[in-house]
Amino acid sequence: MHHGQIKATPVVGLVGNPNSGKSSLFNILTGLRQRIGNFPGVTVEKKAGMLRLPGLPTVELIDFPGAYSCYPTSLDERLVVQELTNPAGDLFPDAIVYVADITKLDKHLLLFTQLRDLDLPMILVLNMADLMESDGLTVDIPRLSKELGVPVLPVSSRDHRGITELKAAITDLLRAPDAFRPRQPFYEPGASARDVLGELRRELPARNDYHALLLTHHAPWLKHIPERTRHKVQTARVRHGFHSLRAQVEETMDRYNSFEPIVKSTVRHAGDTNSYSDRIDNIVTHPIFGPIIFVVLMLLLFQALFAWASVPMDLIELTFGTLGETIRTTLSEGWFTDMLVDGIIAGLGGVLVFVPQIAILFFFIAILEEVGYLARAAYMFDSLMQRFGLNGRSVVALISGHACAIPAIMSTRTIANWKERLLTILVTPLTSCSARIPVYVILISFAVPQVTYLDGLIGLQGLAFAGLYFLGIASAMLSALAFKLLLHTPDRSFLMLELPDYRTPVWRNVTTTVWQKSKTFVLEAGKIILLISIVLWAASTYGPARDMAAAEAQVEETAVAQELTEAEAADLLASERLEASYAGHLGKFIEPVIRPLGYDWKIGIALLTSFAAREVFVGTMATIYSVGSSDDEFRIRERMAEERNPVTGEPTYNRATAWSLLIFYVFAMMCMSTLAVTKRETNSWKWPAIQFTFMTVIAYVGAMVVYQLLA
Known part of the structure; x- marks a missing residue:
C-alpha cells in the first residue's frame, strides 16, 4: 500500500x-x-x-x-x-x-x-x-x-x-487509502490451505494470506508468476494434498454464510415485487411466442433500416455530389482535381453514406441490450444452439454479427467451452453484417421490383432484404452443424446467465454505444476504403502507355465514322480508357473465372477490391463509373442501371446477375479485418484459412447455381 x-x-x-x-x-x-x-x-x-x-x-x-x-x-x-x-x-x-x-x-x-x-x-x-x-x-x-x-x-x-x-x-x-480497512477478513482458509501457505508464503510475492491463496490456486496460468515459483507451488500443492476445486467450493459457501446475514439485517423488501419481470418473461421466453416475438423484432429492425435510413442517406449522397461539383468548378482541371473528386470524395461518400444504417442498427441492439432482452434471447435459444454445436451465448455473437463480425467474434470470449467458441467464431461472418447493407441496398433494387402491400407498410424489397438476412443465419447454423460433425465435439457446456430485470434503457449508454461504433466504422473501414479508392482511381485512370494510346486512337476513328456528339465521344473514350487501364487488365485477367456467375470484368474489379472490406464494392462501383464523363457522378445506382453488355446490349445488372451477386455477398468472406480477428482469437492461421476457403466455395457455387437457373 x-x-x-x-x-x-x-x-x-x-x-x-x-x-x-x-x-x-x-x-x-x-x-x-x-x-x-x-x-x-x-x-x-x-x-x-x-x-x-x-x-x-x-x-x-x-x-x-x-x-x-x-x-x-x-x-x-x-x-x-x-x-x-x-x-x-x-x-x-x-x-x-x-x-x-x-x-x-x-x-x-x-x-x-x-x-x-x-x-x-x-x-x-x-x-x-x-x-x-x-x-x-x-x-x-x-x-x-x-x-x-x-x-x-x-x-x-x-x-x-x-x-x-x-x-x-x-x-x-x-x-487516505488506509482510512477504511476491514477489522477481520471475511474468510479464513481451511487446514490444508494453511499448510500449503505456510510453506509458500515466503516464495510468493503476496501482500497477505488471501492473496497468497489466490496465487496458489491460479499459479498455473497467471502470467506474472515466474516459472520457478510455479513449479514450487505445484509440488507444494501435491505434497499437502491441496485440492483446488474443493477449496474453491468450500470458500464460496463460507463466504455466503458470512455476508448473507449482513444483507438480511440491512436490506428490507416491501413484499415481493419481482413478479413484474417474471410476468413479462412468461410471454417473452415462452417456447412458442418467444421465438415469434424475436423474429417480429428482427423484421421490424430491418424494415426500419430500410425506411428510416433512406432520407439521411439521400442527403449525404447529395452533399458529396454537390461538393464534388463545386471542387470541379473551382479547381483547374488536372490529375489532382480528378483524384480529389473521383478518388477521395467518391470514396468518402461511399463510406459515410452507410453511417445512418449502422447507427440505426446499433441503436436497436443497444436498446435490446439495455432493456435486458438480449440475455433472454441467449437463454431462449440455448437448447436449440446446443443441437448445432453452439451455445446460448452464441446468439449474442450471431446477433451482433449483424452489425459487424469483428466485435461479434470478440464477444465469443464469454463462451468458456473452446469447441463451441471456435464454431461460433467460424460461422459468425455468415450472418449479414452492416457492411453488406450497402451492397444489398443497391443490388436489391435491380433484383426485386418496387412493389408494396398494405398501403406501403410491407415492401417486396424489404422482404427480400430480410430474406437475405435469414439465409445468412440459416447458413451459419448449418455450417456450425457440419463443423460439429467434422470436429466431433462431445462435451456439452452449461449456460450461466443472470437474467437482468427489465429496465427502461439508459439513453446515455445507448448514445455512447452508437457513437463509439459508428466512429469505429468510419475510422476503421474509412481508412481502408479511402486508400483503396485512391489506388483504384489511379489503376483505372492510368494504364500501359501503348494500350491507352491505341484506345484513344480507336475512339477518334469511331467518333468521326459515326459522327458522335462531343458528350457521346467523351463517354466512349472514358469506357475504352478504363478497359485499357491497369484495373481493366486485372479485371480481364479474372473474367474467365467469374463469367459462369454472370459477371463482367468491371464487376471483377469490384470483387477483388471488396476483399479488403465488403462495403468497398459500392465505392469501387462509384470510382469505376465516375471515371467516366457523366455530369452527376454520385448517383451510382443510375449509372449501374445504364450499364449495358457490349455484345448483347442487355442491361449488365439484370435480375440474374443481381441475384447472383447478392447470393455471392451473403456467403463470401469479404473482409480482411475479420480474418485478422479470427487469427488473433484462435492464435493460428489455420482457422482463418479454413474459414476463408469454405465461405468462398459456398459463395461461388451458390452464385453460379442461381445465375444459371435465372439466366
Whole structure:
C-alpha cells in the first residue's frame, strides 16, 4: 500500500458482476473522455477513461470486464483476477469502486468480499438506487457500511443521483487509502490451505494470506508468476494434498454464510415485487411466442433500416455530389482535381453514406441490450444452439454479427467451452453484417421490383432484404452443424446467465454505444476504403502507355465514322480508357473465372477490391463509373442501371446477375479485418484459412447455381 503518497496518474478500477450497471457508471464518470483498447497480451476489450477530481492529478478510470468471483470461468474473469493479483502491474488499481445492483445485493457480494480480503481500498456503490422506491426497498446504509468496513454509496446511473458524492468519496479514498480497512477478513482458509501457505508464503510475492491463496490456486496460468515459483507451488500443492476445486467450493459457501446475514439485517423488501419481470418473461421466453416475438423484432429492425435510413442517406449522397461539383468548378482541371473528386470524395461518400444504417442498427441492439432482452434471447435459444454445436451465448455473437463480425467474434470470449467458441467464431461472418447493407441496398433494387402491400407498410424489397438476412443465419447454423460433425465435439457446456430485470434503457449508454461504433466504422473501414479508392482511381485512370494510346486512337476513328456528339465521344473514350487501364487488365485477367456467375470484368474489379472490406464494392462501383464523363457522378445506382453488355446490349445488372451477386455477398468472406480477428482469437492461421476457403466455395457455387437457373 502507498501510505498517503499519490501516484502521478492514480488508477481507479471499476469492478462488479455482469449487469451491475458498471458501464453506465463508467460513461457518466468519464463522459466521452474514453479510450478503447485491449488489455496487454489478450484480446479482451479494455475501456479506460479520464476522471478529473478537485485537488488530484487526472485519474485513470478502468472499466474491468464483469466477473462473478475470483475463480474464473471465462477469459474476461481471468483477466480481472490476473490484474488484481499483480501489484506490480500497470493496471493495478490504487482504489476500487465496486458496483453492485442494489436489488441483487446478496448475489453481488461474493466477489466484493474476495477483493476486500485482498486488502484493496474500496468503495461499495449500490447502483440502481432509483429502483429502491419502485421496488419498495429500504437499505440501512450506515449499518451496511459498518459491517462491510467500506464507504457505501447509493447511486443511480439513470438520473445521476449520488454521482457528486461518489466523486468526493473517490477523492477521499485516494488521499487516505488506509482510512477504511476491514477489522477481520471475511474468510479464513481451511487446514490444508494453511499448510500449503505456510510453506509458500515466503516464495510468493503476496501482500497477505488471501492473496497468497489466490496465487496458489491460479499459479498455473497467471502470467506474472515466474516459472520457478510455479513449479514450487505445484509440488507444494501435491505434497499437502491441496485440492483446488474443493477449496474453491468450500470458500464460496463460507463466504455466503458470512455476508448473507449482513444483507438480511440491512436490506428490507416491501413484499415481493419481482413478479413484474417474471410476468413479462412468461410471454417473452415462452417456447412458442418467444421465438415469434424475436423474429417480429428482427423484421421490424430491418424494415426500419430500410425506411428510416433512406432520407439521411439521400442527403449525404447529395452533399458529396454537390461538393464534388463545386471542387470541379473551382479547381483547374488536372490529375489532382480528378483524384480529389473521383478518388477521395467518391470514396468518402461511399463510406459515410452507410453511417445512418449502422447507427440505426446499433441503436436497436443497444436498446435490446439495455432493456435486458438480449440475455433472454441467449437463454431462449440455448437448447436449440446446443443441437448445432453452439451455445446460448452464441446468439449474442450471431446477433451482433449483424452489425459487424469483428466485435461479434470478440464477444465469443464469454463462451468458456473452446469447441463451441471456435464454431461460433467460424460461422459468425455468415450472418449479414452492416457492411453488406450497402451492397444489398443497391443490388436489391435491380433484383426485386418496387412493389408494396398494405398501403406501403410491407415492401417486396424489404422482404427480400430480410430474406437475405435469414439465409445468412440459416447458413451459419448449418455450417456450425457440419463443423460439429467434422470436429466431433462431445462435451456439452452449461449456460450461466443472470437474467437482468427489465429496465427502461439508459439513453446515455445507448448514445455512447452508437457513437463509439459508428466512429469505429468510419475510422476503421474509412481508412481502408479511402486508400483503396485512391489506388483504384489511379489503376483505372492510368494504364500501359501503348494500350491507352491505341484506345484513344480507336475512339477518334469511331467518333468521326459515326459522327458522335462531343458528350457521346467523351463517354466512349472514358469506357475504352478504363478497359485499357491497369484495373481493366486485372479485371480481364479474372473474367474467365467469374463469367459462369454472370459477371463482367468491371464487376471483377469490384470483387477483388471488396476483399479488403465488403462495403468497398459500392465505392469501387462509384470510382469505376465516375471515371467516366457523366455530369452527376454520385448517383451510382443510375449509372449501374445504364450499364449495358457490349455484345448483347442487355442491361449488365439484370435480375440474374443481381441475384447472383447478392447470393455471392451473403456467403463470401469479404473482409480482411475479420480474418485478422479470427487469427488473433484462435492464435493460428489455420482457422482463418479454413474459414476463408469454405465461405468462398459456398459463395461461388451458390452464385453460379442461381445465375444459371435465372439466366
